[in-house]
Amino acid sequence: MIKESLIQGIIDKKLQEDEMFLVELEVKPGNKILVIVDHDNGVPISYCIELSKVIEAGLNRDEEDFELEVASAGIGQPFKVKRQYQKNIGREIEVLTLEGKKFNGKLTEVADDTFSVEIEEKVKVEGKKRKELQVRTVNCKFDEVKQVKDIISF
Known part of the structure; x- marks a missing residue:
């Protein structure tokens, strides 16, 4: 079976040169290889084709057959690596805790093991009849959230 470390070695230099980053790398039974990449400005399909060719050139089908899928991180898909959080600072996200x-809320900051989200909520203010909209910051630890993804708005 093809090892993930082999694929990693084949693509590392290319990703670094092109300022891309790896979101997911998985080799499933039957040598089904899945590579998901991202970039701060998105990933064109032409880049996925180019990276696929680099991987194909680094492997030998005569020694071991494989199935290869190279894709960009999907819009609205959960974040998998910290760089995706950094890429989305200033954008609206949805957080699901454990x-x-x-x-x-709006992602405002990313640190080593936490990130901050600015949320708006209606709060009852003493002495007033109606609730008022207030903004507050929620700090979340990466290991305390189940899923975080960007919100697409039109």
Whole structure:
């Protein structure tokens, strides 16, 4: 079976040269290779084709057959690596915590093991009849969230 480390070695230099980053690399039974990449400005399909050719050139089908899929990180898909968080600073995201709590807000900061989200919520203000919209910052630890993804708005 083809090893992920072999694929990693084949694509590392290319990704670095093109300022791309690896989101996911998986080799499933039957040598089904999945490579998902991203870039701060998105990934054109032509780049996926180019990277696919680099991988094909680095492997030998005569020694071991394989199935290859190279794709860009999908819009609205959960973030898998910290660089995706950094790429989306200033954008609206949806956070699902391990406790099942879900909220939306603007991603404002990313640190080593946490990220910050600015959320708007209606709060009852003492002495007023109506609730007022207030903005507050929620700090989340990466290991305390189940899923985070960007929100697409039109």
